[in-house]
Amino acid sequence: MRTTVSWWSAAIAMVALALGIWIGAPTVTCADPNGEEHDDDKGGHVHVPAPLEYADSHAPLRIWTDPKMIARGKEIYTTTCAVCHGDAGDGKGPAGLALPLKPSSFRDRAGVAEMRDNYWFWRISEGGQVEPFKSKGSAMPPWKGTLSVEDRWAVMAYQHTFTGHQGPHVPWEHPESVAMGHDIYRMSCVGCHGAQGKGDGSVGATLSPRRAPQPRDLTSSLFKFRSTPSGQLPTTGDLVRTISEGIRSSGGPFTIGLSGYRIMPSFRHMPEEQRLELVEYVKSLNKAFWERAEIRTVEIPPRPRVTPERVARGKQLYADAECLTCHGDRGRGDGKSAPELKDDLQLPIQPTDLTRPQRFKNGRRPEDVYRTLMTGFAGTPMPSYADALEPEQAWDLVFYVLSLSQGGTK
Amino acid sequence: MIRMISVLLTALLGWSVALADEAPISGAVKSVDTVAQTVTIESTAKGKTRQVIVYLKPGARVVKFVRSTDPAKPGFVEQAVPLTDVKPGWLVSVATKHEGDKEVADLVKVVLER
Numbered sequence: 001m002r003t004t005v006s007w008w009s010a011a012i013a014m015v016a017l018a019l020g021i022w023i024g025a026p027t028v029t030c031a032d033p034n035g036e037e038h039d040d041d042k043g044g045h046v047h048v049p050a051p052l053e054y055a056d057s058h059a060p061l062r063i064w065t066d067p068k069m070i071a072r073g074k075e076i077y078t079t080t081c082a083v084c085h086g087d088a089g090d091g092k093g094p095a096g097l098a099l100p101l102k103p104s105s106f107r108d109r110a111g112v113a114e115m116r117d118n119y120w121f122w123r124i125s126e127g128g129q130v131e132p133f134k135s136k137g138s139a140m141p142p143w144k145g146t147l148s149v150e151d152r153w154a155v156m157a158y159q160h161t162f163t164g165h166q167g168p169h170v171p172w173e174h175p176e177s178v179a180m181g182h183d184i185y186r187m188s189c190v191g192c193h194g195a196q197g198k199g200d201g202s203v204g205a206t207l208s209p210r211r212a213p214q215p216r217d218l219t220s221s222l223f224k225f226r227s228t229p230s231g232q233l234p235t236t237g238d239l240v241r242t243i244s245e246g247i248r249s250s251g252g253p254f255t256i257g258l259s260g261y262r263i264m265p266s267f268r269h270m271p272e273e274q275r276l277e278l279v280e281y282v283k284s285l286n287k288a289f290w291e292r293a294e295i296r297t298v299e300i301p302p303r304p305r306v307t308p309e310r311v312a313r314g315k316q317l318y319a320d321a322e323c324l325t326c327h328g329d330r331g332r333g334d335g336k337s338a339p340e341l342k343d344d345l346q347l348p349i350q351p352t353d354l355t356r357p358q359r360f361k362n363g364r365r366p367e368d369v370y371r372t373l374m375t376g377f378a379g380t381p382m383p384s385y386a387d388a389l390e391p392e393q394a395w396d397l398v399f400y401v402l403s404l405s406q407g408g409t410k
Numbered sequence: 411m412i413r414m415i416s417v418l419l420t421a422l423l424g425w426s427v428a429l430a431d432e433a434p435i436s437g438a439v440k441s442v443d444t445v446a447q448t449v450t451i452e453s454t455a456k457g458k459t460r461q462v463i464v465y466l467k468p469g470a471r472v473v474k475f476v477r478s479t480d481p482a483k484p485g486f487v488e489q490a491v492p493l494t495d496v497k498p499g500w501l502v503s504v505a506t507k508h509e510g511d512k513e514v515a516d517l518v519k520v521v522l523e524r
Contacts, residue, residue, distance in 0.1 A: 082486075083475050083486060083521075084521065087484075087485060093475075093486070094475045094486045094488075094519075095475050095503070095519060095521040095522075098434065098436070098503035098505075098519040098521070099434070099436050099503050099521065100434045100435060100436055100455065101436075101455075134454060135454060135456070135457040136454075136455070136456070137436065137437070137453065137454045137455040137456075139436050139437075139501055139503070139521055139522070141501065141522055141524065
């Protein structure tokens with residue numbers, strides 16, 4: 001009897017000990033070369049993609065190493081950030097220590113390396129007043145109303161110095177910042193776009209052998225589907241739209257059976273967060289996304305009402321702008337120069353059959369057609385008409401193009 | 411042996427209760443009642459927003475952090491703030507304790523004046 005009690009006592013003692021260790025144990029951490037522990041449970045380490053309105057807010061490369069920017073950032077940091085994030089950038093400022101959700105430590109090299117610059121800018125701009133940080137109870141105030149864009153970059157540059165990393169804070173220095181997007185790319189895109197994003201995947205070429213379109217070389221600066229003027233890189237929103245919508249093909253035997261005539265599938269089923277992660281990886285293949293100074297997009301004015309007069313004027317513009325040379329009289333893609341058309345890779349390219357809007361590569365909505373007219377398709381014979389057409393004229397042409405599927409009369 | 415285990419379990423239970431009883435909360439000040447010595451804070455945690463009335467104990471302090479003017483001791487020092495100066499919208503942090511059905515505190519830390 002006494003032996004039984006002893007066994008039971010020992011078992012209870014073991015359970016109590018394990019419970020005590022479990023309650024008292026710190027959260028899982030991993031060592032950091034900077035001497036700071038990387039704690040995945042810290043509030044500051046929820047690394048979600050920056051929302052679209054901040055996705056193009058990449059900090060210029062110069063800021064990270066510019067002594068003037070760093071000095072300016074230090075001045076601002078010392079007066080506005082240090083009380084929570086600490087003078088040493090370790091997240092242990094006196095006000096920060098009092099918070100239930102601890103401020104980020106910039107000495108956590110692994111944690112900072114995972115942060116993209118647009119995420120960083122977003123966090124400083126909006127603070128913890130946006131999701132998912134708001135629900136977690138983040139006390140971080142928004143600084144966009146107080147600090148200019150340059151000032152926020154300066155703060156980032158100074159905070160970056162705490163990591164000890166030399167050089168710009170960019171994905172090619174910190175591949176871990178786009179690791180999730182890279183994983184998605186490897187699962188979903190390699191077949192066509194290739195392992196290095198050069199458009200040389202094993203499957204892609206079979207979709208349209210020896211003809212355009214070929215899978216995009218994502219390392220080049222030629223992107224067809226943009227809201228930006230001719231010759232410029234697309235916005236993050238443009239890339240998300242392309243991934244979401246896929247790309248429809250003008251036809252051919254190799255598109256039979258493809259969903260919605262898409263030569264590039266739609267990834268709309270993929271959660272938006274994953275599409276954003278994927279786009280961040282795609283952008284990391286091209287440093288030019290970090291080197292552009294300003295992003296302008298083609299403004300699409302409100303769509304006017306369609307009238308027979310507008311369609312008639314559009315028909316005249318269709319002739320005057322020489323659309324019929326490629327797309328043909330009736331818009332069937334059979335203009336007199338169609339057989340000779342080639343893209344920048346010297347591959348034969350078929351003008352779009354305008355009588356089949358369901359196959360328009362850049363979308364069939366009037367706004368999509370307007371955008372196509374104003375931006376053109378980089379790398380193809382389709383030019384931008386931004387300098388040639390007034391907005392009203394562009395709408396007239398849009399309405400005529402869309403009427404071609406009904407004989408060009410409605 | 412049994413006595414030892416009982417003591418161990420009681421200590422463990424007491425520790426857990428003590429941890430649960432004291433919780434730091436942070437949020438924006440919604441209102442201040444200088445007569446009742448209360449501060450109402452809107453606090454969000456785990457996706458839920460709630461208003462908490464914090465009762466200040468007699469002698470409780472409200473402090474903010476300011477830069478030290480002593481060159482020998484750089485960094486921040488606490489500076490007392492009269493409760494009458496605390497404004498709605500300020501961000502504060504408080505470690506409260508349950509006393510009956512009230513949340514009481516003896517120190518309120520101002521995180522941000524805005």
